[in-house]
Amino acid sequence: MHELSLIANLFEILEKNAEENKAQKITYVKMQVGLLSGAVPELLKTAFDIYKKDTIAAEAEIEIIKVPLKVECGDCGQITTHDDYILFCGSCGSSNLKTLAGTDMILEKMELEIDSPS
Numbered sequence: 768m769h770e771l772s773l774i775a776n777l778f779e780i781l782e783k784n785a786e787e788n789k790a791q792k793i794t795y796v797k798m799q800v801g802l803l804s805g806a807v808p809e810l811l812k813t814a815f816d817i818y819k820k821d822t823i824a825a826e827a828e829i830e831i832i833k834v835p836l837k838v839e840c841g842d843c844g845q846i847t848t849h850d851d852y853i854l855f856c857g858s859c860g861s862s863n864l865k866t867l868a869g870t871d872m873i874l875e876k877m878e879l880e881i882d883s884p885s
């Protein structure tokens with residue numbers, strides 16, 4: 768499962784972050800996953816729940832926001848969103864399209880539980 772290695776990478780970031788903040792627990796993780804990132808959000812969630820056992824994030828919840836493809840036309844400047852790849856601008860027909868979002872995974876937010884020193 769491709770998603771397991773993605774989650775393994777995510778955990779490296781999460782654990783590093785938790786360590787830097789001297790956190791005891793990771794309680795919440797929010798990800799943005801592009802519809803065209805190649806990762807299946809449902810599988811990511813499953814992979815997260817499998818992977819988190821015996822880690823600092825064992826009790827963490829993950830929320831995954833699906834991000835549609837967002838493209839900007841280089842000729843007419845129109846920005847549109849789509850559920851699948853498009854080759855031509857729907858407005859002027861140009862193929863000069865720039866991808867703005869929807870093809871990657873972004874860690875948007877994580878919440879940590881940090882015990883204040885007593």
Ligand SMILES: [Zn+2]
Nearest residue numbers: 840843856859
């Ligand atoms: Zn256009």
